[in-house]
Amino acid sequence: MRSEKRDKIQMMIIVLCTLVFLVCVIHLILYLNDSTRSTRQAKNMKREYIFVTEEQVAPDKNIESESGFINATGEPVNRKVTIDGKEYPDFTGLDVPRRNIDFKSMQSEVNGDIYAWVYVPGTKVDYPVLQNATDDTYYLTHDNYGDKASCGSVYTEKHNCKDFNDNHNVLYGHNMKSGAMFKTLRNYDDKDFLFENKYIYIYTPEDTRVYEIYAAYAYTDEHLLETFNTENRIGFQQYLDKVWDLGDGCGHFDRQMSVNSGDKIITLSTCITGRDNNRYLVQGKLIAVEAN
Numbered sequence: 001m002r003s004e005k006r007d008k009i010q011m012m013i014i015v016l017c018t019l020v021f022l023v024c025v026i027h028l029i030l031y032l033n034d035s036t037r038s039t040r041q042a043k044n045m046k047r048e049y050i051f052v053t054e055e056q057v058a059p060d061k062n063i064e065s066e067s068g069f070i071n072a073t074g075e076p077v078n079r080k081v082t083i084d085g086k087e088y089p090d091f092t093g094l095d096v097p098r099r100n101i102d103f104k105s106m107q108s109e110v111n112g113d114i115y116a117w118v119y120v121p122g123t124k125v126d127y128p129v130l131q132n133a134t135d136d137t138y139y140l141t142h143d144n145y146g147d148k149a150s151c152g153s154v155y156t157e158k159h160n161c162k163d164f165n166d167n168h169n170v171l172y173g174h175n176m177k178s179g180a181m182f183k184t185l186r187n188y189d190d191k192d193f194l195f196e197n198k199y200i201y202i203y204t205p206e207d208t209r210v211y212e213i214y215a216a217y218a219y220t221d222e223h224l225l226e227t228f229n230t231e232n233r234i235g236f237q238q239y240l241d242k243v244w245d246l247g248d249g250c251g252h253f254d255r256q257m258s259v260n261s262g263d264k265i266i267t268l269s270t271c272i273t274g275r276d277n278n279r280y281l282v283q284g285k286l287i288a289v290e291a292n
Contacts, residue, residue, distance in 0.1 A: 038143060038144075038149065038151040038153075038176075038180045038181065039124075039178070039180050041143060041144050041145070042126060042127050042128075042144070045106065045110065045128060045144065046126070048105075048106075049101060049102045049103075049105055049106045049110075050099050050100070050101050050102075050117070051099070051100040051101075051102075052097070052098065052099055052100075081207065081289040081290070081291060083165055083264065083286075083289070084165065086262060088286065088287070088288060088289040089287075089288050090288060090289070090290050091210065091288050091290055094199075094210060094288055096201065096208065096210055096288075096290075097119065097121070097201060099117075099119075099203055099208070101117055101203050101205075103115075103204075103205040104205075106128070110128075110144060110145060111128075111130065111144055111145055111146050113130040113131060113132055113133075113139075113146070114128045114129070114130050114144065115129060115130070115131060115162045115204065115205075116128070116129040116162070116164070116202055116203060116204045117129060117202070117203040117204075118154060118171060118200065118201070118202055118203075118268075119200075119201045119203070120185070120197070120199075120200050120201070120268070120282075121197055121199065121201075122187060122193065122196070122197035123184035123185060123187055123197070124179055124180065124183070124184045125154075125173070125181075125182060125184060125185065125268070127144075127153070127154040127173070127181070128144055128153070128154065129154050129155065129156060129171060129202075130144065130153050130154070130155045130156075131155060131156045131157070131158065131160075131162060132155070133158075136157040136158055136159075138155075139152050139153040139154075139155035139172075140152045140155075140172075140174075150174075151174055151176055151180055151181060152173070152174050152181070153173075154171055154172070154173040154181065154182070155171070155172055155173075156169065156170065156171055156172070157170070157172075157225070159225040159226070160225070162204075163204070163206070164202060164204065164209060164264070164266075165264070166230075166231065166264070167230045167231055167236050167261070167263075167264060167265070168224065168225065168228075168230040168231075168236065168239070168264075168265050168266075168267065169264075169265070169266045169267070170224055170225055170266075170267045170269055171266065171267070171268050171269065172269050172270070173268065173269075173270050174270065174271065175270045175271045175272065175273060175280070177273075181270070182268060182269075182270035183270070185216070185268055185270055185280060185282050186280060188213075188216030188251075188252065188282055189216070189251075189252075191252045194213060194216055194252045194254070195254065197213075198212055198213050198254075198284075199211065199212060199213065199284070200213060200266060200268070200282075200284045202266070204292075205292065206291065206292060207289050207290060207291045207292055208289070208290050208292065209286055209288070209289050210286070210287055210288040210289070211265070211266045211284030211285060211286050211287065212257065212284050212285055212287045213254070213282060213283065213284040214253065214254045214257040214259055214283060214284060214285060215243060215251065215252070215253045215254070215281070215282070215283045216251050216252050216280075216281070216282045216283070217246060217250040217251025217252065217253070217280070217281060218250055218251055218272060218275075218278050218279070218280055218281075219246075219250070219278065219279055219280075219281050220277065220278060220279070221276070221277050221278060221279050224239075224267065224269075233261045233262075234261075236261040237260065237261040240259055240260065240261065240265075243283070244259075257285070259285050263285045263286065264285065264286040265283055265284065265285045265286070266283065266284050266285075266286070267281050267282070267283045268281070268282040268283075269281050
């Protein structure tokens with residue numbers, strides 16, 4: 001009797017372990033499928049809606065006339081963009097990837113929540129940016145087409161306007177084991193990588209923006225835009241001072257760069273595997289803008 005009871009218990013344990021194993025396998029397959037689909041989606045969208053344009057006459061080769069700057073064909077050149085009273089230079093001296101993005105078709109054929117594109121050379125970050133009008137967590141669990149997916153999308157919350165004119169713009173993306181989404185931001189764990197891959201590019205229907213990276217580090221999971229009033233100059237400076245006060249043990253910082261409350265900054269935020277209460281942040285300040 002005892003032997004039969006023991007055999008039944010052993011069989012139940014085996015069955016239970018088998019079920020747990022099968023559930024884990026199914027979840028892994030779904031996870032990998034979502035990651036693959038996310039990467040495939042981004043590649044398809046780049047092929048369908050993004051056109052890499054020929055390099056135009058370099059801005060530093062423009063010549064100045066009595067009426068302002070003109071290029072080699074005699075067309076006027078607007079060298080500066082003004083945002084909140086501050087003038088930003090054009091791309092003179094910068095090797096900016098030129099892209100003509102058909103946002104109108106992308107929004108009508110893929111998803112109306114798409115409003116920008118983010119590209120970080122040296123990483124796999126090359127994705128559309130979305131924002132849901134009612135649910136800030138929607139794109140944690142939905143892909144670029146709005147379909148349910150564990151990989152989510154790169155997105156912003158309603159705390160940020162879609163024109164990127166806020167003092168502090170925060171983009172979120174998952175840390176996918178496959179390397180998709182914001183996983184490869186961890187390349188910035190290498191200090192040399194940070195200084196060799198210094199730029200974040202944001203493309204919108206209105207303009208293209210260049211951000212120079214000054215910090216990449218592990219931080220708490222506190223909500224940056226709710227914890228710090230960065231739209232207030234005093235609150236913004238307090239936040240920037242707190243970042244600069246972090247020790248080098250947290251990450252890497254370009255302490256030769258000047259960043260203050262008169263600047264516009266961007267943060268790319270992702271999770272850290274095994275550290276639920278921390279986030280990995282890559283931050284840059286706006287240094288150049290050109291209208292499309």
